Amino acid sequence: MTPVSYFPHKNDEMYVDDIAISDIAKQVKTPFYCYSSAAIEASFQDYQQAFSAQDTLICYAVKANSNQAVLATLAKLGSGADVVSMGEIRRAIAAGIPPNKIVYSGVAKTQDEIHYALSLGILQFNVESEPELELISKVASSLNTTAAIAFRINPDVCAQTHEKISTGKAENKFGIPISKAQLAYKKAAALPGIKVQGVDVHIGSQLTSLAPFAEAYQRIAELVTALRADGHDISVIDVGGGLGITYRDEVIPSKQAYADIVNAQLGQLNCKIIIEPGRSLLGNAGILVASVVFVKEGEERQFLLLDAGMNDLIRPSMYDAYHQIFAVNKAKKSLKTYDVVGPVCETGDTFAKARQVHESNAGDLIAIMSCGAYGAVMSSNYNTRMLAPEVMVKGSKFAIVKKRPSYEEIINQDIIPSWL
Numbered sequence: 001m002t003p004v005s006y007f008p009h010k011n012d013e014m015y016v017d018d019i020a021i022s023d024i025a026k027q028v029k030t031p032f033y034c035y036s037s038a039a040i041e042a043s044f045q046d047y048q049q050a051f052s053a054q055d056t057l058i059c060y061a062v063k064a065n066s067n068q069a070v071l072a073t074l075a076k077l078g079s080g081a082d083v084v085s086m087g088e089i090r091r092a093i094a095a096g097i098p099p100n101k102i103v104y105s106g107v108a109k110t111q112d113e114i115h116y117a118l119s120l121g122i123l124q125f126n127v128e129s130e131p132e133l134e135l136i137s138k139v140a141s142s143l144n145t146t147a148a149i150a151f152r153i154n155p156d157v158c159a160q161t162h163e164k165i166s167t168g169k170a171e172n173k174f175g176i177p178i179s180k181a182q183l184a185y186k187k188a189a190a191l192p193g194i195k196v197q198g199v200d201v202h203i204g205s206q207l208t209s210l211a212p213f214a215e216a217y218q219r220i221a222e223l224v225t226a227l228r229a230d231g232h233d234i235s236v237i238d239v240g241g242g243l244g245i246t247y248r249d250e251v252i253p254s255k256q257a258y259a260d261i262v263n264a265q266l267g268q269l270n271c272k273i274i275i276e277p278g279r280s281l282l283g284n285a286g287i288l289v290a291s292v293v294f295v296k297e298g299e300e301r302q303f304l305l306l307d308a309g310m311n312d313l314i315r316p317s318m319y320d321a322y323h324q325i326f327a328v329n330k331a332k333k334s335l336k337t338y339d340v341v342g343p344v345c346e347t348g349d350t351f352a353k354a355r356q357v358h359e360s361n362a363g364d365l366i367a368i369m370s371c372g373a374y375g376a377v378m379s380s381n382y383n384t385r386m387l388a389p390e391v392m393v394k395g396s397k398f399a400i401v402k403k404r405p406s407y408e409e410i411i412n413q414d415i416i417p418s419w420l
């Protein structure tokens with residue numbers, strides 16, 4: 001999927017499926033997120049097809065986009081969920097994903113969260129540390145139940161991605177060092193309330209090359225062989241997520257090529273495979289639509305001042321991330337060079353510097369591409385700006401799938417104490 005394929009310009013007007021973005025904007029005030037149901041479905045089916053030769057469960061990484069409409073779309077297609085908090089478990093269940101398709105990752109699971117997940121009977125805990133293992137054992141024993149676990153293994157592999165989203169190096173906080181894995185499994189097997197069933201790994205996000213996956217999975221294969229020799233019954237391998245998307249011009253290996261790597265490294269072990277894709281399912285299925293509030297002439301630059309800001313989409317300021325930016329209507333306009341910025345009181349509130357965009361004026365619509373993953377979910381009320389609503393399109397219809405709250409709803413969350 002290229003970034004623009006589900007949001008093409010037809011006759012200079014941007015569409016999503018059969019609807020012009022400008023028609024949605026007549027009914028939904030900008031800024032808003034817009035998702036294509038067809039894009040989500042196609043991406044999921046690509047994964048299903050790619051992994052059809054292997055016994056695989058797709059557990060969508062809910063953190064990428066946890067909108068109920070998104071989760072319900074995926075649930076209907078048979079997706080499971082990879083969750084990292086009580087909130088994500090609740091969201092997955094509410095959208096119709098059954099507990100027996102839920103794997104629970106998360107670096108510091110609390111007692112309450114573990115209790116809740118155990119009471120539901122989830123498929124697997126991906127355990128991040130020995131103290132966590134002990135807590136799961138304690139809670140499971142108190143409930144007279146058994147927790148099926150995999151350890152998340154830190155294979156010490158460089159994912160060749162942004163350092164803030166790289167998770168598989170020894171210096172990262174994630175997982176059990178591979179050198180200590182056999183001891184950890186030995187301990188787990190001896191604890192009450194614990195059933196050792198698998199091995200889990202996730203080395204990072206927005207990977208553009210398959211080589212780090214291959215390296216990590218090779219180490220996991222060796223570990224599984226060693227664990228079996230130690231007497232453990234390993235029947236599940238969770239290979240994590242991390243396959244990247246095209247934001248600009250990155251050439252991303254196909255889902256089939258990724259599946260082939262998984263099969264080549266792990267296929268001979270006859271394990272059930274769990275995959276946890278997030279970005280590669282949702283990233284290019286969504287955009288952020290904003291309006292130009294003003295065009296401002298600086299001394300050296302021209303600024304397109306948008307009504308969307310870093311509170312709506314933090315990726316550019318947080319990771320210097322590149323997102324394509326288009327005028328929604330580019331009829332009879334030439335390209336101009338702008339700094340595209342938001343209204344927030346920080347210089348970092350910049351979506352793009354010196355970017356060519358079709359000439360735009362106050363009131364014109366702008367589309368920021370590739371915002372389906374890690375967009376709305378990372379937004380905030382900073383500067384007391386309202387969270388952007390979310391819209392989902394299917395064919396020629398659309399629905400508001402998250403409404404914009406009122407100012408009262410936000411302000412009334414705070415409580416002025418009685419002494420004031």
Ligand SMILES: Cc1ncc(COP(=O)(O)O)c(C=O)c1O
Binds near residue numbers: 106202243
């Ligand atoms: C444990 C785990 N699984 C899956 C994912 C999903 O990653 P991505 O969105 O890159 O596919 C993440 C996030 O990087 C993660 O931390």
Ligand SMILES: N[C@@H](CCCC[NH3+])C(=O)O
Binds near residue numbers: 063165315319373
């Ligand atoms: N939030 C990151 C991805 C984090 C992946 C989570 N493990 C991004 O926007 O690229």
